[in-house]
Amino acid sequence: MMPASDEMSVVSDSFYVTVVSQLADHVFSVTDKLALGSYDDPVFGALSVDFLAELRFVNGAFPDNAVADSLSLVLYYKSFFGDSSAVQEVTVYQMTAPLTYNADYYTDTDPAGFCDRSIVLGQKSFTAYDPAIPDDQRAEYGCNVLRVPVSDELMQTLFSDVAATQSQAAFLELLKGVYVTCQGGNSCVLALDSVNLELNYHAEQTVESTGTTTTEKYTRVYAANREATQVLHVSRPTGTGVSVDDLQSVYQDSVVLISTPAGYFPKVSLPFDRIYQRVCLDHADETDGMLNINHASLAVEVASTDYSGAYRVPPMLMLIEERYVDAFFHQSLYPSRYPNVLGVYSDSTRTYTFNNMCAYIESVLKKDAPNFENVGDFVLVPVCGPSDIYGNGGKVRHQFAPYGAFYRSGKNAKSPMRLTITYTNL
Numbered sequence: 001m002m003p004a005s006d007e008m009s010v011v012s013d014s015f016y017v018t019v020v021s022q023l024a025d026h027v028f029s030v031t032d033k034l035a036l037g038s039y040d041d042p043v044f045g046a047l048s049v050d051f052l053a054e055l056r057f058v059n060g061a062f063p064d065n066a067v068a069d070s071l072s073l074v075l076y077y078k079s080f081f082g083d084s085s086a087v088q089e090v091t092v093y094q095m096t097a098p099l100t101y102n103a104d105y106y107t108d109t110d111p112a113g114f115c116d117r118s119i120v121l122g123q124k125s126f127t128a129y130d131p132a133i134p135d136d137q138r139a140e141y142g143c144n145v146l147r148v149p150v151s152d153e154l155m156q157t158l159f160s161d162v163a164a165t166q167s168q169a170a171f172l173e174l175l176k177g178v179y180v181t182c183q184g185g186n187s188c189v190l191a192l193d194s195v196n197l198e199l200n201y202h203a204e205q206t207v208e209s210t211g212t213t214t215t216e217k218y219t220r221v222y223a224a225n226r227e228a229t230q231v232l233h234v235s236r237p238t239g240t241g242v243s244v245d246d247l248q249s250v251y252q253d254s255v256v257l258i259s260t261p262a263g264y265f266p267k268v269s270l271p272f273d274r275i276y277q278r279v280c281l282d283h284a285d286e287t288d289g290m291l292n293i294n295h296a297s298l299a300v301e302v303a304s305t306d307y308s309g310a311y312r313v314p315p316m317l318m319l320i321e322e323r324y325v326d327a328f329f330h331q332s333l334y335p336s337r338y339p340n341v342l343g344v345y346s347d348s349t350r351t352y353t354f355n356n357m358c359a360y361i362e363s364v365l366k367k368d369a370p371n372f373e374n375v376g377d378f379v380l381v382p383v384c385g386p387s388d389i390y391g392n393g394g395k396v397r398h399q400f401a402p403y404g405a406f407y408r409s410g411k412n413a414k415s416p417m418r419l420t421i422t423y424t425n426l
Contacts, residue, residue: 009424010294010422010423013420014419014421015270015271015274015275015419016417017269017271017416017418017419019269019407021244021266024263024265025108026108027107027398028105028329029231029262030230031230031397032230033397033400034051034053035049035051035189035191035400035401036090036180036182036189037049037080037081037188037190038185038187039187039188039189039310040187041309043257043309043311043404044242044257044264044311044404045236045242045259046241047234047235048182049189050232050233051179051180051233052095052109052115052230054172054224054228055223056225056227056228057164057165058165058220058221058222059165062159065203067201068159071155071197072147072148072150072197073092073196074145074148075147075148076144076196077143077192077193078143078191078193079401080128080144080188081189081402082128082187082189083128084128084129084188086128086187087125088125088188089184090123090148092121092150093120093178093180093181094115094119094121094178095114095115095179096119097114097176099177101228105229108233111179114179115179117179120151121151121178123148124148127188128144128188129144130144146190150197158174158199159201161174178197189401194224195224196224197224200219201218201220202215202217203216232400234400236263242257244257251305252411254303254409254414255407255408256406256409258314258317258403259311260399261402264404266380267379268298268378268379268380268417270419272364272365272368293421293422294358294424295355295422296360296421297353297355297419298343298357298420300343300351300353300408300417301350301417302406302407303406303408309404312405313403313405314345314399314403314404314405316344316345317343317345318380318382319341319379319380320339320379321338321340321377321378322378322379324376329398342383342386342390355389357419381398383397
């Protein structure tokens with residue numbers, strides 16, 4: 001029989017966390033997933049989203065007998081947010097100053113530094129769902145398509161400039177990029193899957209064996225992809241939506257806000273003083289300090305409110321130390337050396353659960369105790385890309401499509417935001 005002194009006891013404790021609504025000044029915005037449009041929400045406020053984009057050159061000259069037919073900037077998107085019938089006008093400008101590859105750009109980057117709006121390449125009025133597009137054509141592309149005709153002058157320049165077909169540098173001398181923005185309407189944002197400048201042309205082909213001549217049609221695609229630079233610009237006018245002070249007054253600090261893009265990111269402070277007292281001093285063997293944390297998780301629950309707007313709950317969040325947010329998204333590596341963990345929203349429980357926090361909690365208790373003043377706060381950041389909490393299936397990126405929700409705070413009377421730690425006395 002094991003002596004009582006040798007028995008291990010398993011203990012589970014919950015610790016309420018301190019959490020506040022915090023508006024992000026900006027986020028890292030170099031991305032290959034762009035958005036376009038504007039929306040005004042009574043709670044989450046007004047926002048407008050547009051972008052600057054370089055395009056990739058295509059190697060190889062056009063055939064000698066080729067004839068240019070048309071040039072369009074084509075926006076492909078499977079989803080949109082807001083009113084599908086809201087009319088907006090998209091304008092495509094030619095950039096007058098280049099972007100710098102691998103530079104740090106943020107959502108508050110001023111497009112005026114790269115485009116003086118002196119050269120309009122094209123304009124078009126549109127709705128997110130265009131009933132004039134046949135269903136078979138929509139099915140062919142597998143998505144919605146917004147095609148903006150671009151000036152014949154640029155088409156002929158691209159078609160005739162041989163140097164622009166030989167290197168990216170020469171192509172950028174000819175076309176530094178495009179600035180794409182919207183005017184009119186405040187009810188819809190497109191979540192773009194890809195953006196291309198597409199040049200349609202034709203050329204005659206002769207079959208030597210028969211001597212017959214046919215006309216073949218071609219499309220040359222200049223893509224805004226990961227090999228070029230794209231910068232998403234987000235504008236949030238002040239004085240719109242519900243202020244944090246008003247939110248606290250109405251809900252008595254029981255909820256916090258989260259929103260995208262570049263909106264509210266709740267700041268979470270873990271109570272390490274209380275954790276240390278409870279886990280290390282009250283339960284750990286003070287003689288040899290042996291302690292084993294078996295499990296640590298943070299539960300973040302969506303609150304029930306009277307909000308009736310269009311914003312939906314973000315599908316995935318990252319819990320990451322606030323001081324490392326910019327560094328993480330510059331590298332976008334997951335797992336990374338920065339303390340962070342992913343959580344996926346569960347419709348059935350209306351909760352995100354952030355597991356795998358054992359190593360971080362244990363390292364802080366061992367390294368910083370009993371003074372935790374230098375331990376950083378965390379933030380909850382909406383992200384997209386991966387298909388699971390392990391980071392599989394895609395690169396972790398900021399979520400730039402509009403989402404928003406109310407979360408129960410650490411002071412919520414019904415179910416506070418809490419960190420649960422299970423540990424063993426050894």
